[in-house]
Amino acid sequence: MSKLLKLLPFILLLITTKGFAQFDEPTEGSDWKDRVFVGGGLGLQFGTITNIEVSPLVGYRVTDNFSAGLGITYSYYKIEFNNGEEFETNIYGGRLFARRSLTDQFFLQAEYESLNLEYFNPFDNTFQREWVPGLFLGGGYFMPLSRNVGLSAIALYNALYDDLKSPYNSPLVIRFGFTAGF
Numbered sequence: 019m020s021k022l023l024k025l026l027p028f029i030l031l032l033i034t035t036k037g038f039a040q041f042d043e044p045t046e047g048s049d050w051k052d053r054v055f056v057g058g059g060l061g062l063q064f065g066t067i068t069n070i071e072v073s074p075l076v077g078y079r080v081t082d083n084f085s086a087g088l089g090i091t092y093s094y095y096k097i098e099f100n101n102g103e104e105f106e107t108n109i110y111g112g113r114l115f116a117r118r119s120l121t122d123q124f125f126l127q128a129e130y131e132s133l134n135l136e137y138f139n140p141f142d143n144t145f146q147r148e149w150v151p152g153l154f155l156g157g158g159y160f161m162p163l164s165r166n167v168g169l170s171a172i173a174l175y176n177a178l179y180d181d182l183k184s185p186y187n188s189p190l191v192i193r194f195g196f197t198a199g200f
Contacts, residue, residue, distance in 0.1 A: 053079040057170075057197035058089060068096040075115070075195075083119040088112060091133065093185070109135040109185055111149070123161065127172060129154040137183045150184060153177045154191065170195045 054076065061071035070093065077087025093109040111133035118126045131152040139146050158172030172193045179189035 055079070055197050057195055059193060059195045066098050070094045086116045088114050107136040109133055123159055124157065125160060126157045127174065129174065133185060135185055150180065151178050167198045170197060
């Protein structure tokens with residue numbers, strides 16, 4: 019049963035991808051290079067908590083209304099406590115996503131993420147490092163800036179949220195990003 023639970027996010031993403039892709043046909047005459055896009059996010063926070071995050075992604079427009087892709091994430095995190103102690107760690111991992119456009123600006127998104135991170139286990143008073151999964155479901159808004167460039171705002175709910183291990187403060191995650199096509 020444990021193996022099935024670990025595979026569940028992949029199965030859901032595959033079902034979602036297959037379900038979305040069957041509604042549209044690829045645009046005739048479009049070159050594959052016109053369907054590839056890159057983007058991602060950059061996060062910077064300095065002070066008592068320092069967090070530097072880089073999350074590039076690459077995607078492919080399967081049809082006019084459906085795209086899928088993958089991305090990587092790296093984050094440096096450091097917190098300074100009042101007693102002079104500090105905690106410092108690196109978080110890294112990857113993600114797969116599928117996106118279905120509802121209109122030119124609004125879309126639905128499903129995403130599976132796996133991050134390798136260090137967390138404090140209060141039950142045995144130790145820090146532990148392991149891979150932590152996330153299954154994000156939600157939607158967003160895309161604002162085109164030109165023919166091949168745009169900004170996005172996405173609200174996602176992590177269905178696999180673990181309060182002890184998650185690098186996020188809550189199951190709801192808000193992301194802002196940048197996308198550019200070739």
